[in-house]
Amino acid sequence: MGANSSSISELPENEYLKKLSGAEPISENDPFWNQLLSFSFTTPTNSAELKLLEEATISVCKSLVEKNPRTGNLGSLIKVFLSRTKELKISAECQNHLFIWQAHNALFIICCLLKVFISRMSEEELQLHFTYEEKTPGSYGTECEDLIEELLCCLIQLIVEIPLLDITYSISLEAVTTLVVFLSCQLFHKEILRESLIHKYLMHGRCLPYTSRLVKTLLYNFIRQERSPPPGTHVFQQQTDGGGLLYGIASGVASESFSFSKPFVRS
Structure with a gap:
């Protein structure tokens, strides 16, 4: 993943994924994120492709599970x-x-990581991983943001408020998939989870005002049975020669919009 198209076979050695799961903390304002999220990758459409993806990224995910408490890169x-x-x-x-393309790519990576995190730990441990952040020497502890609740609310708002168009279809689908992954904790525990943290967020927290609209939207979309757009419709079209003035300008504008320290322009 990164500025060039990625294939499943390349993922284990991908330099951007290695940096994400490495020992160095990455600030949310680092231009690295523009580089990481500027990839063209066809989302798996069947179980065989999904299995290949999971096998190719398991080493990266395990590394992030191990190092995230020190780096906070998941957060x-x-x-x-x-x-x-x-x-x-x-x-x-x-x-x-x-903007839609990079947001989709970010959510795609989050969803892939969540599958591994949720299969390997309890909801309480998962919550801790969402609160880890880099600690600078001499800094005092501050109240942590509840990123799980923020992410859940964001996913629901995305589903109910973003119009379902060809260019938003993939990110809407990824939002639904990520919600399903969040709710799959019970699958990895033999005992019954009588007090699920995720259910609590959905039924009692900031997400509550949106839950009825979420059900309505999902039912409405199911009834409509809209055909999915052609693969790659959401992808920002890059030139394949490694350059492209339009892409460079657009990436620069995106960088400024997200207050990155400097714009990322492909070489």
Whole structure:
């Protein structure tokens, strides 16, 4: 993943994924995120492709599980995604593929990571991973953001508020998939989870005002049975020669919009 198209076979050695899961903390304002999220990758459409993806990324996911308590890179990735979703509705209205494309890619990575995290730990441990952040020497503890609740609310708002268009279909589908992954904790525990943290967020927290609209939207979309758009419709079209003035300008604008320290322009 990164500025060039990625294939499943390349993922274990991908330099951007290695950095994400490495020992160095990455600030949410680092230009690295523009590089990581600028990839063209066809989302798996069947169980065989999904299995190949999981096998190819398991080493990266395990590394992040181990090192995230020291780096907080999972939290940084989620904050980057949350910052991009603020522009999604207007991006859909303006047919701005770039913002939607990078937001989708961020959510795709989050969903892949969540599958591994949830299968390997309890909800309480998962919550801790969402609160880890880099600690600078001499800094005092501050109240941590509840990123799980923020992410859940964001996913629900994305599903109910973003119009379902060809360019938003993939990110809407990824939002539904990520919600399903969040709710799959019980599958990995023999004992009955009588007090699920995720259910609590959905039924009693900030998500509550949106839950009825979520059910309505999901039922409405199911009844409509809209055909999925052609693969890659949501992808921002890059030139394949490694350059592209339009892409460079667009990436620069995106960088400024997200207050990155400097714009990322492909070489």
